[in-house]
Amino acid sequence: DAKTTQPPSMDCAEGRAANLPCNHSTISGNEYVYWYRQIHSQGPQYIIHGLKNNETNEMASLIITEDRKSSTLILPHATLRDTAVYYCIVRVPGTGGFKTIFGAGTRLFVKA
Amino acid sequence: ETGVTQSPTHLIKTRGQQVTLRCSSQSGHNTVSWYQQALGQGPQFIFQYYREEENGRGNFPPRFSGLQFPNYSSELNVNALELDDSALYLCASSQTPGQPQHFGDGTRLSIL
Numbered sequence: 001d002a003k004t005t006q007p008p009s010m011d012c013a014e015g016r017a018a019n020l021p022c023n024h025s026t027i028s029g030n031e032y033v034y035w036y037r038q039i040h041s042q043g044p045q046y047i048i049h050g051l052k053n054n055e056t057n058e059m060a061s062l063i064i065t066e067d068r069k070s071s072t073l074i075l076p077h078a079t080l081r082d083t084a085v086y087y088c089i090v091r092v093p094g095t096g097g098f099k100t101i102f103g104a105g106t107r108l109f110v111k112a
Numbered sequence: 113e114t115g116v117t118q119s120p121t122h123l124i125k126t127r128g129q130q131v132t133l134r135c136s137s138q139s140g141h142n143t144v145s146w147y148q149q150a151l152g153q154g155p156q157f158i159f160q161y162y163r164e165e166e167n168g169r170g171n172f173p174p175r176f177s178g179l180q181f182p183n184y185s186s187e188l189n190v191n192a193l194e195l196d197d198s199a200l201y202l203c204a205s206s207q208t209p210g211q212p213q214h215f216g217d218g219t220r221l222s223i224l
Contacts, residue, residue, distance in 0.1 A: 034212065043116070043202050043215030044155065087154060091210065099168050100145065100213065102154030 004088045009107040018075040022088030025069045035073045037084040078110045116216035124222045130191045133219045135203030137184040144186045147202040198223045
């Protein structure tokens with residue numbers, strides 16, 4: 001079962017910041033938060049990940065609350081090409097390895 | 113740097129048949145994971161291989177099996193195909209089990 005909760009869909013105006021929330025209230029101390037996105041007909045694309053500090057790269061910023069129970073992915077200047085399904089996941093140690101559990105994600109629509 | 117490539121892109125099989133899907137990981141990536149993605153849902157973890165040994169498994173029956181080869185290629189084998197096996201099958205590679213994964217664009221499998 002997925003351990004994250006995301007809104008099913010969101011809209012954003014082109015050029016504005018897109019803020020995508022994620023709840024992961026049962027996250028454990030050694031689990032990282034990862035964000036991926038999937039554009040139609042393609043495989044998921046890695047965006048960013050973090051443990052407890054805020055992270056930024058050329059694609060996005062990741063803000064993790066102090067209690068680590070939720071996070072927000074920020075696309076600072078959304079473009080039409082950012083329209084995709086965004087997945088927030090936590091890495092779960094599996095039987096001798098890691099299991100990556102995807103939920104249903106948030107479908108982001110960027111509108112002109 | 114070459115990305116993750118999967119073959120074939122599309123495949124049609126009938127119930128009861130067996131299928132082999134192939135993946136070529138990025139050079140230097142010792143970890144490969146396979147996912148099943150039904151229409152409208154997030155990817156579901158099948159299993160992971162690290163240095164040619166299974167390193168974690170999701171809730172899939174034994175008729176789903178895999179192999180990883182020293183040349184960074186891998187296979188997903190599914191026996192006794194069922195109608196519910198119709199899905200997009202994704203391969204993802206990473207340098208180690210804990211690193212961000214790079215996905216291929218998948219094989220679309222249809223069972224008639």
